[in-house]
Amino acid sequence: MNLIPLTDVSHILQAGTALPWGVRDNLGRLLLSKGHLLESDSAVKALLDRGMFIDQEEVVLTPTQPQATSDNNEDISVRWSKLESHLRLLLRSSTELYFLQRVKESISSVATLADGNTDLLIFLILRHDHARQPNYGVVHSLHAAALCSLLSRRLGWSEARRASLIGAALTMNITMLELQDQLADRGYGPTPAERMSINDHPVLAAKLLREAGLADSDWLDTVEQHHELPGGTGYPMKVSQPTEMSRMLRFVDSFTAKHSPRTGRTPLPAQKAARDLFLQSNGDPLAALVIKEFGIYPPGVCVRLASGEDAIVTQRGISANTPIVAAITNKFGEALMRPVRLDTSVATHAIVSTVPDNLVRMRCPVDALYAHCASLPTDAQNLKIKIQES
Numbered sequence: 389m390n391l392i393p394l395t396d397v398s399h400i401l402q403a404g405t406a407l408p409w410g411v412r413d414n415l416g417r418l419l420l421s422k423g424h425l426l427e428s429d430s431a432v433k434a435l436l437d438r439g440m441f442i443d444q445e446e447v448v449l450t451p452t453q454p455q456a457t458s459d460n461n462e463d464i465s466v467r468w469s470k471l472e473s474h475l476r477l478l479l480r481s482s483t484e485l486y487f488l489q490r491v492k493e494s495i496s497s498v499a500t501l502a503d504g505n506t507d508l509l510i511f512l513i514l515r516h517d518h519a520r521q522p523n524y525g526v527v528h529s530l531h532a533a534a535l536c537s538l539l540s541r542r543l544g545w546s547e548a549r550r551a552s553l554i555g556a557a558l559t560m561n562i563t564m565l566e567l568q569d570q571l572a573d574r575g576y577g578p579t580p581a582e583r584m585s586i587n588d589h590p591v592l593a594a595k596l597l598r599e600a601g602l603a604d605s606d607w608l609d610t611v612e613q614h615h616e617l618p619g620g621t622g623y624p625m626k627v628s629q630p631t632e633m634s635r636m637l638r639f640v641d642s643f644t645a646k647h648s649p650r651t652g653r654t655p656l657p658a659q660k661a662a663r664d665l666f667l668q669s670n671g672d673p674l675a676a677l678v679i680k681e682f683g684i685y686p687p688g689v690c691v692r693l694a695s696g697e698d699a700i701v702t703q704r705g706i707s708a709n710t711p712i713v714a715a716i717t718n719k720f721g722e723a724l725m726r727p728v729r730l731d732t733s734v735a736t737h738a739i740v741s742t743v744p745d746n747l748v749r750m751r752c753p754v755d756a757l758y759a760h761c762a763s764l765p766t767d768a769q770n771l772k773i774k775i776q777e778s
Contacts, residue, residue: 392442412443508687514686567585683704685701
């Protein structure tokens with residue numbers, strides 16, 4: 389029996405579902421049987437906190453299932469697009485009478501999406517088409533809010549606390565959305581006047597929210613402190629001990645920005661973005677949680693396999709370095725019209741490297757990619773995938 393920590397497959401555990409394998413102590417003794425119901429997020433967290441183990445062979449023999457059906461995947465993708473469009477208008481109308489009420493309604497939408505197919509949601513964040521630069525500020529806020537929702541669920545936070553964090557992520561930049569768009573589009577740094585606006589935006593955003601009637605101190609403190617650093621070296625108020633919630637938002641804000649291309653700057657590769665965040669965080673466990681949620685090969689990353697194919701990660705696997713992928717070329721580098729789902733835990737399909745994003749361009753609907761890669765192999769129809777030559 390080869391025991392592996394339960395935390396290695398924590399992304400598979402979901403409230404309201406049954407354990408797909410038995411859970412054991414460090415001696416291999418069975419503590420919870422396969423089929424045990426995980427009734428709540430707190431039950432999942434308690435299980436992970438106890439330092440339990442599982443039999444790796446049992447995990448390998450368990451078929452890996454998508455977290456949601458293809459219909460639900462499609463629903464998530466459609467709702468994501470609609471939410472982005474809704475926020476594009478809402479977050480730019482902060483002086484309107486019902487602004488705060490509508491933001492709170494949007495918080496519920498973000499939380500619901502994060503409680504669905506986590507792999508697909510991460511894929512949507514990493515594979516977002518940032519060519520639409522005028523929306524950079526709003527899209528960045530949505531990505532940060534979605535990741536905050538995922539992480540706060542992992543931590544077992546109350547729904548009220550989750551809502552405060554998501555709300556802060558959505559509204560942290562409401563006074564500088566247009567400036568964000570301009571900076572993303574023009575490809576050079578801010579002027580002194582713009583730098584002053586950037587420095588002041590946390591306080592100005594919190595002031596605007598208070599004037600709109602927000603009385604949630606967690607939400608307000610998180611917005612005000614999301615650029616503060618322990619020791620008082622951040623901005624704008626030099627707070628020496630930022631709140632836990634503001635630290636979480638700072639890490640998420642930075643991490644999602646590293647994955648976003650701008651004019652004159654390509655996105656960082658996933659592994660470099662994770663490494664940079666870890667080094668910048670001085671070992672903060674909240675930063676480690678952000679990195680762990682994405683993993684070594686998060687959904688949306690392009691990889692090359694030992695068998696020669698290029699593929700796109702669609703689902704995290706039983707370990708950090710063995711995701712499920714959709715092969716989009718054959719071993720000769722020729723584009724496939726029908727992506728093939730492969731398990732990289734099989735030695736012949738092991739990942740040998742990542743592929744620079746500018747060398748792989750996917751031309752197929754996200755819904756189709758997920759729906760038609762639900763089995764081995766797929767028989768997807770009419771998927772248009774183009775591999776750009778280097």
